[in-house]
Amino acid sequence: MEKARVFSAFLMMVFAGFAAGCGGSDGGKVANKQVSVTDPAGDVDAGSKADLTSATIEQAGDNLTITVKLAPGDFDPLLSDVDIVMDMDMNPATGDSTDAGLIGGEYIIEMGSACLGSKANVLQYNSATTHWDSVGSYDVTFLSEGMQVTVPVSLLNGYSGKFAFWFESAREIGQCSYTGRIDSMPDMGTTPAVFQ
Numbered sequence: 057m058e059k060a061r062v063f064s065a066f067l068m069m070v071f072a073g074f075a076a077g078c079g080g081s082d083g084g085k086v087a088n089k090q091v092s093v094t095d096p097a098g099d100v101d102a103g104s105k106a107d108l109t110s111a112t113i114e115q116a117g118d119n120l121t122i123t124v125k126l127a128p129g130d131f132d133p134l135l136s137d138v139d140i141v142m143d144m145d146m147n148p149a150t151g152d153s154t155d156a157g158l159i160g161g162e163y164i165i166e167m168g169s170a171c172l173g174s175k176a177n178v179l180q181y182n183s184a185t186t187h188w189d190s191v192g193s194y195d196v197t198f199l200s201e202g203m204q205v206t207v208p209v210s211l212l213n214g215y216s217g218k219f220a221f222w223f224e225s226a227r228e229i230g231q232c233s234y235t236g237r238i239d240s241m242p243d244m245g246t247t248p249a250v251f252q
């Protein structure tokens with residue numbers, strides 16, 4: 057992870073590629089909602105086999121379900137690795153500041169590849185050590201073109217029903233070793249998407 061500390065004073069949380077639908081009031085609890093993001097197919101090198109195309113995040117009750125898909129033919133559960141970076145306080149200056157300070161992630165959920173197997177790994181950024189600590193492991197459902205995982209929102213410190221996020225993809229090229237980031241969604245250098 058880059059350690060750039062470029063503070064963005066005015067982070068415009070505007071992203072054209074997502075659509076939000078909000079449920080009604082739920083007695084003070086965070087309402088159920090679903091947000092989708094998309095990314096073009098074919099925006100990475102042909103043959104890289106890690107072309108992100110879409111994702112959906114859904115909160116239903118106390119659970120958050122994340123579904124991510126790659127371009128047709130790219131997904132291989134033994135090779136495809138996808139991470140979601142989550143900026144819980146939507147503050148790029150807190151957490152692990154990446155992408156030239158556009159996002160400061162407090163959590164990463166990583167899934168896919170032979171190394172991770174059928175479990176998604178939830179990592180929390182430790183600002184004292186600047187390392188990522190594993191805080192949970194959850195079953196992954198493999199789909200024809202992607203993966204899905206459900207985690208309890210209680211796992212995520214600072215969860216308010218709103219957070220910034222982006223996805224990144226890679227391929228496993230050796231035992232628990234990976235290519236660098238191949239694709240991102242939204243693209244690097246743009247404002248992250250917002251779940252709200």
Ligand SMILES: [Ca+2]
Binds near residue numbers: 096097098
């Ligand atoms: Ca793509």
Ligand SMILES: [Ca+2]
Binds near residue numbers: 143144150159161
């Ligand atoms: Ca943050």
